[in-house]
């Protein structure tokens with residue numbers, strides 16, 4: 431065991447459903463082990479600006495079901511500078527914190543690692559992003575909720591698409607990764623899914639739409655990951671396909687930030703609770719510079735460095751094959 435007496439916790443980068451549940455878990459696990467907790471508002475920016483609040487078990491009541499992050503989140507430019515990080519360190523030490531839990535994505539982990547390397551301050555990461563694009567964990571917090579939000583939207587669009595025999599391009603978030611698009615596409619029964627991990631051309635797209643048409647498919651749902659490079663964007667895709675066949679009646683829906691909000695699913699709530707416990711207890715065991723993850727349904731640790739640098743995409747290529755089979 432270490433001498434840690436106060437743990438600081440922050441959320442950073444794009445918010446994700448389940449972040450509140452993770453803060454709650456970090457707070458309650460700390461209190462359980464008689465450790466104080468310091469909440470940091472607005473991510474690293476709050477550390478630089480001394481924007482702290484003490485948290486206890488009751489401060490995190492009625493939070494498990496709430497989307498977003500009550501500590502708020504930010505992408506701090508100042509923390510990218512050595513002066514910013516120094517100020518953050520001095521503030522944290524003055525507030526009595528001796529370890530830090532960072533809930534966020536790979537950009538947030540890069541900051542955490544740098545912070546540790548410069549000041550030797552113990553840090554632990556919890557992956558929170560709807561993109562699921564972090565190496566070292568099968569699932570990130572918020573991904574399951576976003577997936578269900580997208581599928582619900584696709585279901586609704588399907589109702590109107592089939593009523594009008596229309597084709598819909600639906601743009602789904604995910605930054606450079608296709609997890610959200612591929613899985614929501616399979617779950618929502620998409621006729622075609624375009625993801626950055628599998629390059630396809632405009633000609634291929636048009637020919638597949640033609641084949642579907644000849645098979646008697648009256649409407650088409652085409653899910654497009656925002657990072658896909660088949661066209662410039664969904665509007666360009668629509669324009670191109672329309673030009674090839676003006677008979678198609680095409681609409682575009684960009685789901686946008688609706689995918690980031692909403693109450694977390696039970697999966698994300700349980701995952702957040704498990705990850706928070708592991709993060710705090712690992713710090714108390716003297717560990718630092720790790721990210722908590724879930725692999726084969728076991729909560730484990732991956733060195734932050736590995737999580738940031740990544741490796742091969744963890745996207746299962748078999749899912750691409752499954753999507754193709756399901757859309758015949």
Ligand code: F6P
Nearest residue numbers: 444559560561603604605656690
């Ligand atoms: O990383 C989460 C995410 O929602 C991505 O899917 C998306 O590309 C990006 O954040 C949007 O960022 P912002 O909220 O800054 O517009």
